[in-house]
Amino acid sequence: MSNPRLEIDCAKIAVNARLLIDKLKRHGIDVVPVTKVFMGHPKVAAMLVESGANMLADSRIENIERMRRAGITIPIMLIRSPMLSQVDRVVLNCEVSLNTELQIIRALAKAAKKAGYYHGVIIMVELGDLREGVMPEQLSNTIRQTLALSNIELKGIGANLACRYGVAPEQENMAQLAKLMLEVENQFGIRLQVISGGSSASLLWAFSLDQRSCVTQLRLGESIYFGVEALNKRPIAGANTDAITLVAEVIESNKKPSAPWGRRYKNAFGESPEVKNRKLVDQALLALGRQDVNPSGITPPTGITIVASSSDHMVVESVRKPLKVGQEIRFKLDYVGLLSAMTSPYVRKYFYQ
Secondary structure: OOOOEEEEEHHHHHHHHHHHHHHHHOOOOEEEEEOHHHOOOHHHHHHHHHOOOOOEEEOOHHHHHHHHHOOOOOOEEEOOOOOHHHHHHHHHHOOEEEEOOHHHHHHHHHHHHHHOOOEEEEEEEOOOOOOOOEOHHHHHHHHHHHHOOOOEEEEEEEOOOOOOOOOOOOHHHHHHHHHHHHHHHHHHOOOOOEEEOOOHHHHHHHHOOOOOOOOOEEEEOHHHHHOEOOOOOOEOOOOOOOOEEEEEEEEEEEEEEOOOOOOOOOOOOOOOOOOOOOOEEEEEEEOOOOOOOOHHHEEOOOOEEEEEEOOOOEEEEEOOOOOOOOOEEEEEEOHHHHHHHHHOOOOEEEEEO
């Protein structure tokens, strides 16, 4: 097999998807798997559908079009607010999109009317993490103007937390979302189908519920692919945490000094790393660089330490025995690691059932 490579065990991911779909259904919450970290890969999308997903979500219209070309027919939600330049593609390929700007919603309405479609929108509300969302006091006006548009169906409201500042989804801000839902329904005499309560960061809150929640939907990616909740990265009982592995190959192995010599300037990335002289060490180079993966998102096996990473090389040290040229080193990844490795064209992707 080619290196570097991702090994993706779809059977293990399917177990996680079914587990979360079943677990959250008890609280009246639908799981919408997010495919963006896999760039809308058709194999992952098909596996999620087979696992019981009734809707998929992605942040890039290019990924959604890829899934449509591959024959994925279930509803798909665009979870990043559409660009004005892409509204025609959005209404042709997505049943629903998350929105905050009336200008964009009006453009979606125009595009939908032109195409002879109806497009669903969920209005995102700001609950404190300060990424996307209309301010709560502006929600009523946004809803009023959205309801007046032709070819647009208001599906509900939603929120996103934890992505920018790490503000946790908790009872207080989820109660605010519930209060806003009731105010909208009472003011306009409507029934909102969807209350989209967040991402994998919302799982701790959801698992703590002792009754059905007003939240009807969670958009999950990290928890399905890694088997962890997103706030503390703790494993979910019964879920697989080892479905994805990054493999890299050793291309040099030597005993070298641990400290450089000569006049030092900043390195190629503008860094001046501190160095402690540990005398001679067993150092190896891997054919894996920052153009392949974000080094902060991978964990080496026991006995190996990552000490540096440049564009094309990763420098590691081994404490048990020297590594051999041609030897393969298997890394665990987190969401950051997978996002970068999956996006790199230099990392081969292998999917297993």
